Amino acid sequence: MRWSRYFLPTMKDTPAEAQIASHRFMLRAGMVRQNTAGIYTWLPMGLKVLSKIADIVRDEQARAGANEVLMPTIQSAELWQESGRFDAYGPEMLRFEDRHGRTMLYGPTNEEMITDIFKRDVQSYKNLPMNLYHIQWKFRDEVRPRFGVMRGREFLMKDGYSFDVDKEAAELAYKKVFISYLRTFRRLGLTAIPMQADTGPIGGDLSHEFLIQAETGESEVFFDSAISGDPAFTEDLTSDAELEAAFDRLTSAYARTDETHEASLFDAEVPEDRKVVSRGVEVGHIFYFGTKYSEPLGATVSNAGGKDVPVHMGSYGIGVSRLVGGIIEANHDDDGIVWPAEIAPFGVGIINLKVDDAACSAACDDLYAQATAAGLDPLLDDRDMRPGGKFADMELIGLPWVITIGPRGLKEGMAELKNRRTGEKHDVAVADVLGRLAAG
RNA sequence: CGGGCUGUAGCGCAGCCUGGUAGCGCGUUCGUCUGGGGGACGAGAGGUCGCGGGUUCGAACCCCGCCAGCCCGACCA
Numbered sequence: 001m002r003w004s005r006y007f008l009p010t011m012k013d014t015p016a017e018a019q020i021a022s023h024r025f026m027l028r029a030g031m032v033r034q035n036t037a038g039i040y041t042w043l044p045m046g047l048k049v050l051s052k053i054a055d056i057v058r059d060e061q062a063r064a065g066a067n068e069v070l071m072p073t074i075q076s077a078e079l080w081q082e083s084g085r086f087d088a089y090g091p092e093m094l095r096f097e098d099r100h101g102r103t104m105l106y107g108p109t110n111e112e113m114i115t116d117i118f119k120r121d122v123q124s125y126k127n128l129p130m131n132l133y134h135i136q137w138k139f140r141d142e143v144r145p146r147f148g149v150m151r152g153r154e155f156l157m158k159d160g161y162s163f164d165v166d167k168e169a170a171e172l173a174y175k176k177v178f179i180s181y182l183r184t185f186r187r188l189g190l191t192a193i194p195m196q197a198d199t200g201p202i203g204g205d206l207s208h209e210f211l212i213q214a215e216t217g218e219s220e221v222f223f224d225s226a227i228s229g230d231p232a233f234t235e236d237l238t239s240d241a242e243l244e245a246a247f248d249r250l251t252s253a254y255a256r257t258d259e260t261h262e263a264s265l266f267d268a269e270v271p272e273d274r275k276v277v278s279r280g281v282e283v284g285h286i287f288y289f290g291t292k293y294s295e296p297l298g299a300t301v302s303n304a305g306g307k308d309v310p311v312h313m314g315s316y317g318i319g320v321s322r323l324v325g326g327i328i329e330a331n332h333d334d335d336g337i338v339w340p341a342e343i344a345p346f347g348v349g350i351i352n353l354k355v356d357d358a359a360c361s362a363a364c365d366d367l368y369a370q371a372t373a374a375g376l377d378p379l380l381d382d383r384d385m386r387p388g389g390k391f392a393d394m395e396l397i398g399l400p401w402v403i404t405i406g407p408r409g410l411k412e413g414m415a416e417l418k419n420r421r422t423g424e425k426h427d428v429a430v431a432d433v434l435g436r437l438a439a440g
Numbered sequence: 441c442g443g444g445c446u447g448u449a450g451c452g453c454a455g456c457c458u459g460g461u462a463g464c465g466c467g468u469u470c471g472u473c474u475g476g477g478g479g480a481c482g483a484g485a486g487g488u489c490g491c492g493g494g495u496u497c498g499a500a501c502c503c504c505g506c507c508a509g510c511c512c513g514a515c516c517a
Contacts, residue, residue, distance in 0.1 A: 009450090011450090011452095011467085012451080012452090012466065012467075012478065013451045013452045013453095013465095013466070013467090014451085014452080015452085016451090016452075016453095016509095016510075017509070017510055017511095019510085019511080034509090036508085036509090037508085037509070037510090090515095091441095092515090092516075108517095109517090138517080140516075142515080142516060143514085143515060143516080144441090144511095144513095144514090144515080144516090146510085146511085150517095151516075151517085157517065159517095209517090218516080282516095283517080284517080285517060317517060318517085319517045321517095322517065351476095353475075353476060354476090356475095357475095385478085386474085386475060386477085386478070386479065387475065387476050387477060388476090388477040388478040388479080389477085389478045390477085390478090391476085391477045391478085392477070392478055393478090395477095404476075406475090406476055407475090407476090408476060409476080416476085
């Protein structure tokens with residue numbers, strides 16, 4: 001992409017409303033614009049990152065055996081009245097009427113709807129286990145939206161739902177998702193620590209939240225530092241036995257948010273030098289809730305004995321749009337964002353220091369073509385601007401690598417290659433720069 | 441939803457107290473000089489001063505009402 005043809009409006013000043021780093025940088029780097037409290041438009045570069053995150057989530061859902069569907073944002077109130085949640089869910093749920101006077105709502109979650117979908121077409125345990133998910137916009141009318149996309153009212157979420165014939169099978173499904181989340185977050189460049197959670201308005205009796213550490217996190221977190229060294233964070237587990245063992249290790253160690261924290265237990269279970277007290281951003285939340293929805297909504301299957309039983313369900317959320325902010329919270333410096341490679345909006349930035357110098361522009365165009373051919377997805381800054389602004393903008397948007405070409409170095413056939421994260425700079429022959437980049 | 445604050449050009453802000461020609465920096469347009477970390481000079485464009493009402497000869501400014509946004513708290517993926 002050539003910057004001159006890309007809608008990437010950067011800002012030098014920080015809008016007054018942005019308080020935290022991720023919000024500031026997302027506005028300054030031209031990723032989002034706020035429309036009204038807690039509701040944002042995603043501009044091209046922000047959307048690109050959002051899509052990359054969603055694609056990684058999809059990829060990992062597929063690996064875990066889940067099927068993607070797409071349910072609507074707008075729901076009828078009827079199913080919610082059947083489940084009893086229409087009255088139980090507070091004013092956070094946006095309700096309204098259509099022209100016929102039917103009560104509608106903008107879905108804050110989809111348990112009822114997926115249960116209804118399921119029950120129409122699945123009648124036998126032979127079709128189980130089943131895990132269906134979608135990635136869809138949700139709306140929760142938060143009293144006080146803040147922190148940009150980290151706590152908006154409209155947000156993109158992956159929500160998945162598992163269906164099993166009994167509690168034992170359902171718990172295995174839960175554990176599989178638990179482990180798959182570790183891998184998903186790892187690919188996003190994050191260590192998300194699973195913590196024992198309250199089950200909240202979704203309901204149920206087994207629940208974990210996944211939190212990444214960040215100064216600006218909304219929850220206070222307490223955990224045993226030994227957890228983050230567990231091999232389950234870095235290794236892939238294949239057998240059910242390995243998976244269950246990892247689940248047991250991770251869930252038996254102390255890791256709680258302020259909601260469930262018990263100081264006496266923390267003191268008793270965790271040696272002083274392994275105690276971590278910090279803040280975290282919740283990026284995932286999983287629940288096992290048994291037959292809470294299948295019973296009232298009549299979602300039953302025939303079991304092996306020929307008897308109809310309500311399905312055991314779990315639901316599994318990942319805050320996709322929130323992750324964009326969360327990843328920036330965990331990956332930035334004073335100058336801007338520092339993207340993890342896999343979700344960086346472009347693989348490399350190329351700065352043309354002097355666009356009206358024919359040789360310089362030719363060298364940049366050539367390098368741009370090569371980088372494109374190599375699948376690096378480069379962003380070429382071909383704007384007629386002074387160097388200072390270009391450097392500052394490039395740091396702000398945080399691409400992992402930046403190649404700078406200017407007339408001065410070009411006389412010697414040299415370009416500069418800079419690593420955004422480490423700040424290391426090297427003068428490299430233009431002909432070798434992509435090879436050097438590939439070598440790390 | 442309690443408490444506090446703010447709405448003036450795309451962004452950041454001054455002006456309001458003490459009513460009288462709407463300003464500054466950045467950005468933006470054109471030109472010239474520039475060109476390795478947000479440059480200089482010159483010339484422009486851009487504003488129903490959040491909305492409605494009131495007071496007044498006259499309101500960005502004073503008064504009343506409303507709306508929106510932000511911060512702290514409670515709440516939340």
